Amino acid sequence: MGDVLVFAEHLGGHFPKTTLTAVNAGTELAKRRGGSAIAVVMGDAPDAVAAEIAKYGAAKVIALKHPALKNYLADAHAAALAALVKKTGAEFVLTTATAEGKDLMPRLAARLDAPMASEITAINDDGTYVRPMYAGNAMATIELEGPVKVITVRGTAFDAAKPAPSASPVENLDAEIDSATLKQEFVSFNQTKSDRPQLTEARIVVSGGRGLKSGENFKVVLEPLVDEMGAAMGASRAAVDAGFVPNDLQVGQTGKVVAPELYVAVGISGAIQHLAGMKDSKIIAAINKDEEAPIFSVADYGLVADLFKAVPEMVEELKKVKAH
Amino acid sequence: MKILVPIKRVPDPATTIRVLPDGSGIATDNVKWVINPFDEIAIEEALRIKEKQSGGEIVLATVGQTTWQEQLRTGLAMGADRAILVKNDGYLDSLGIAKVLARVISDEKPELVLLGKQAIDDDSNQTGQMLAELLGWPQATFASKVEIAESKVTVIREVDGGLETIAFKLPAIITTDLRLNEPRYASLPGIMKARKKELKEIPLDSLGLALSPKLKIKKLTAPPKRQAGKKVGSVAELVSVLHTEAKVI
């Protein structure tokens, strides 16, 4: 009882920071519930990634191997993970609410006939959890019943696991999958190319909205600021819908949730759906020509100005600060 | 092709949500109720598939109270053919809803089920994936493009760091993301026609399902409110406060 299986997402031999967040949250949960955290790395050749994850303090790492686990696909991964839950008798399965985590965990929960809590932000001592609803306008205290519970955590609500003094033991297992039941086929992954930090990992995020008016302006006006600050670039839904920037830059209720040390909103009005994805940032700065824009109600520092003038100026000012 | 689209009734996304002082829920006076925006995208996609194939049937389904008929009628006015309301006044968690929908689907036998990736009230993002598992069907969540050729479906999905393409045979579950399409409005003739379309009510009890929610909501609280800070007078001042006061650059 109390053991937590942590699904460790990885791609191309690497794992995102959100995987370390899951390891830490899983360790935290196991501690509260009197069990241990076991990280599960799945793949057709999971050994190398498993050895990497083993550096981050999980009680154990299981490397679950099967040819059908080569690429991430919900049906194969849910089948293998459910079988492992039964085999280990784990009480919890946890991961971070990334696109992959969101895709996999509900399917797993249904397979285990278990309840699932999405994107929790806190683990309470009394056995309850906290999660946002209504675009973060309500925080729900929830209870999960039954022998197995499935949980995703919000990446911004937990710290990432740190390297531990000694490596966790790694157990190698062959995944139990009935290949005849698999129906999904991986075709391709078209990765957005960028040399900038990941949106969900960056210390500074600079986001642009409809106020930028075009994809070209994102390039010539906003990107110099993004790069001068060494930031990740984000966007509002309006900017993504208009095709100014790729989909995976959307910050908000139905996009990515970020909480960097500094969030700079440029030409973004601050709709509730956008705020849901960034209002836990440590410092928020906003540039908008409309002094009534709702973004100013959450901004620590607001500048009422035309962005086309202010942003290039800001790049110059930053250079001056750097020179000092 | 027969397509089933499960939909949910939610507060209009433009509504200001307030938690009741006793934490039992949200204030619903002055709330305008609408079809969950992602489900509207699902209805639109179903309509486009039907138009392209020039044939087929679109069935809407929901699990809720009598008032939810309104949203089903709106979907019928957009162009869906008929609707099913599984009447339930009690609380069900996502898995419960998925079990009810799985039952409706096994009676209706659609080849494709299209639904929203998340409902904007509880923001759980679970039902479609649960449904896929309960039915033993393939799933494509967060779809931004759907292509159907014969009985093979290719879906482009919005995932972290890019776009993923997966494929499978029908029957299947697809959940919609924002970029899939822009839903049409119901036309006046559409609204007139919708009044005569079939809307069947099924009492939940009559399905004989054993459903006991294992996720329970104990209470709701309002989130801590972030205070507005100050306005700065110039770009130079902004950079200066970020550097010396906030110390983030």
Ligand SMILES: Cc1cc2nc3c(=O)[nH]c(=O)nc-3n(C[C@H](O)[C@H](O)[C@H](O)COP(=O)(O)OP(=O)(O)OC[C@H]3O[C@@H](n4cnc5c(N)ncnc54)[C@H](O)[C@@H]3O)c2cc1C
């Ligand atoms: C189901 C659903 C889900 C959604 N999910 C999300 C989500 O996840 N993320 C999200 O962001 N939105 C989301 N939205 C959309 C959200 O409601 C808003 O429509 C969107 O955030 C608006 O984007 P914006 O601020 O860029 O555009 P607008 O609201 O049009 O604001 C543009 C701003 O730019 C300013 N501006 C214009 N020109 C200049 C200039 N020259 N200089 C300075 N300022 C200028 C204007 O004053 C204005 O404030 C969702 C909506 C729905 C219905």
